[in-house]
Amino acid sequence: MEFGTMDIAAIRSGLAAKEFSAREVAEQSLARIDAVDGTVNAFLEVTPEAALAKADEVDAAIAAGAFDELGPLAGVPVAFKDNMNLAGTHTTCASHMLENYVSPYTATCVQRAIDAGALPLGKLNMDEFAFGSTTESSAFGTTKNPWDTSRVPGGSSGGSAAAVAAGMATVTLGSDTGGSIRQPGSFCGVVAVKPTYGVVSRYGVVAFGSSLDQVGPFARSVRDAALALNAISGRDERDCTSQDVTIDFTRGLDAGVAGMKIGIVPEFMDAAGLTSEVKYAIEGAAEKLREMGAEIVEVELPHVRAAISAYYVIAPCEAFSNLSRFDSVRYGFCDPSHKSLAGQYEASRAKGFGPEARRRIMLGSYLLSAGVYDKYYYPAQQVRTLITQDYERAYETVDCILAPVAPQTAFAFGQISDPATMYATDLYTISINIAGNGGMSVPVGLGEDSQMPVGAQLIAPAFHDMNMLRVAAALEEAYGTARVAPDFADVKAGA
Amino acid sequence: MTEHVTEKDVRDIAEYCRIGLADSEIPQMTADLNAIIDELAPITEYDLTGVEPTFHPIGDLSNVMREDVEGQSFTQEEALSNAPAQQDGSFLIPSILGGGEA
């Protein structure tokens, strides 16, 4: 049995028919991680006891005839980005600052996944504190793209995308502040969903950009992503910004796109830097949607350029504030032998944080300072109003927007070295976080030149995430379900 | 590239953030910050007169509160479980007013 390549429905029906046990799913998944993760380096921590204990729990329920009462993720191997607290595991955010931090509590989204029956396999690699889009800034080594291990998996949720692409987990959870779910999803050829801000609780997920962060699933099918969303979404009393979402994301997935209006943004499609292979792939996707009965309509987002600048103001400001708590007093890296607190603070934070984290903290601190606040931060929040209105206006005409996720496919390690260029690769994804809307990536084949996966981004109106899931399901019909990366498709665990 | 921040500014910011940058790191950090701040120029070029700011992306989010009812707390052990230094049930830190630092 190759559980790594199965989808949720297959696992569920197999368990129900007693073709295999949850324990076998857990054991085999762990063996596969053993066999394969040496190459991929998606996992920072593997949790065999937790996975097996949960599996036994699921098996006991099945034995007691209570299978139907089990949640939508029963027996499904799942892993979590390492910025999500899971009690008893290290939650490092891929930083030396939290290298030895053991969570004393569990994030709501993680708890809900486990309560829904998921087998927790472990914690996944990421860019340090989620600052980045290649996972290269992890303090614990890079993650390799399973489609080509000389290339980046994307980021910051690189480990989450790679684990699914390499068949080590069926579903993983990641977080997205400016594209950190969608872009690695695109680079690794898997389905990756960032729902509307507020759909999934942020409680227990280490904050980067509090008004931008959202949690979402990676999976190899739109249906699996929808099932995962069902398990983790909805109001959480511990997160003021979480919303009372009670919809079933799997309902209406197969409705097709006939009669839907799907927007294309000329500003995106004509942007400098967009490689021809990606542009071609997106245009191809548009064509497929047309063939399936959708109408493709041009829509304008007049303030999208400003929204990009607004992101680079708001995100670092919130990051600076959120990272102030890492001060060597209650937890985290403490540089030893200091006689003064100031010395201990300065050394611990200088050594605990990597270069990108230090840059963002400094930038955020500068942007919030007296005199500068009015020049950038306040205007950025005004721009947020404008881009939100831009999207709202666009959605008066269309039900969903189709766009690229990234200007290019996954590139080689070390290719992007300066921060400003790194930032430019986020242009298609970040305005969605500013407006708070939902966005997702669905694989639409391989790039003609690079032969690396291309993801199409679908963007939905606020709290209408079903629109994008539905269009994604249609594209999945046309292009085929996401598959495990070729080099990993035949790997047999324990062989 | 415009000089939005000088090396002195960067030292001051590092001090505020309590990040001990080495002298050798200051020039690069200054250059990096200035390059990034240049990218923010579009924000300053828009006419935003009369536009209300949106601080919270969910438009009608308001008045979210909880009842004054006791919830679960950590034990002392749990609270201190990741403490770099502790004494008598408290977190232990070196001298706040400090001096004597090399």
Add this chain to the structure above:
Amino acid sequence: MKKIEEVLKDWEPVIGLEVHCELTKLETKMFCGCKLEFGAAPNTHTCPVCLGLPGALPVPNKAAIESIVLAGLATNCDIEKHTMFYRKGYMYPDMAKNFQTTQGPKAFCMRGHLDLDVDEKNINERYGVAELAPGETFENVTRTEDGYTAKVGITRIHMEEDAGKMIHVGGAEGRIEGATHSLVDYNRAGTPLIELVTEPDLRSPEEARLFMEKLRQIFLALNISDCSMEEGSIRADGNISLRRRGTDQLGTKTELKNINSFKSLHDGLLYEICRQAEVLEEGGVIYQETRHWDASKKRTIVMRTKETADDYRMFPDPDLAPYDLSDEFIERVRAKLPELPDQKVKRFQETWSLSAYDARHLVEHRVTANFFEACMETADAKLAKPLANLIINDLAAMANDGLDLSASPLSPARAVELVGLLASDAISSKQGKQVLAAVLDEDKDPAQIVEEKGMKQVSDTGALEAVIDKVLADNPDKVAAYKGGKTGLLGFFVGQCMKATRGQGNPKLINQMLAQKLNG
């Protein structure tokens, strides 16, 4: 240093207060469900939120919001419907997140005021008031029969959270100077805290002290805090600057911290006024600095503090929803307002014809106000004034020394009985004090004590006349001296008569009758 009266001729003190009050009557913290408990073992009431663990998020305590709105309504503030929480960033070990969640330019309560009643005996601490006639006004002052009232503006009251507690180890007296280490306890971190800032309308240390007293009375009446300076649930910092009398421009202010009693606030401000005057008169400069009041050395000293920053990088907290308070919410809170001290004072005056002074001093402490009202449930209206006197002059002092008026042998019924005996001249005021002491000691009714000690005052004029006649007859030389002008000898005669009656003669009557006989 000069005395305050001298200083005030040339210098005008400008004082503002910053008051922090913990909402200790609530069950839980401001942003999490940890229990509020003073004196618990360290770090036994913490959670991811108040410890500032990565990933934790705040959720505001609804009862705290209701409490601050109540406080605003009780202090004549406008209640702002649209406000937000802000993050105020600074790195300090008692701040679990290294930012404090507080409010920004708009607070829940804005633009309030309190009216203070200053007693005649303190009138010279405020320059220029003594000369006014009752009813005359100047600046924020109205002169009255027994002092003056001053209207003090309240700029705002905002909602925030308290920091943890630190114990400093290795320095003198546990002080932060010289400490080699500190111990941090986050039990207090996250306690709901309201901060009230006054306009710089206070002009004397007494006014500042009275402001705190009044605020405390109000907050106690609202039952939102136990307002204990000893436990730190109410804290006051003073800002004080001087300017030459007659000028407008504000001087540089110093901040006075580490005040642990209202008396310290008064004394510290008094000292600062004189100190600043001395510095300025010598041509020196006042620095904007923080000073601590050292009660034992009776002076203020400069404190090095690393707690403050010049720029707190404030911005609206993205994790907390903005407020859009409805009229209905505000009215529901308003309906919970109890009778406030000013209202009670007015009621006491009107119901029992008490003077403003008496009413104010009765109302000053809940326990004396309650005692008085309990007495008046059975007492005749004409006993109101003597009862007020008893409470204000005798019982209040005893209450300060630890007498628990709500549970002592002196019940309201007994107080009424005692005052009744005094009013009917059955006993003298000196005897009254003895009876009061005996009631407390022996737990008996006053009438019983008077009976047992045979204390009934002799007011029978016939009996007294006999005594007086005998005293006068026994001291002819002194009588002659009195008639010759030594009128002070009246006291001698009164004393002799009191001795002859074994202390039970009615001194008032004896005085009167003696005077008649000697002068007539």
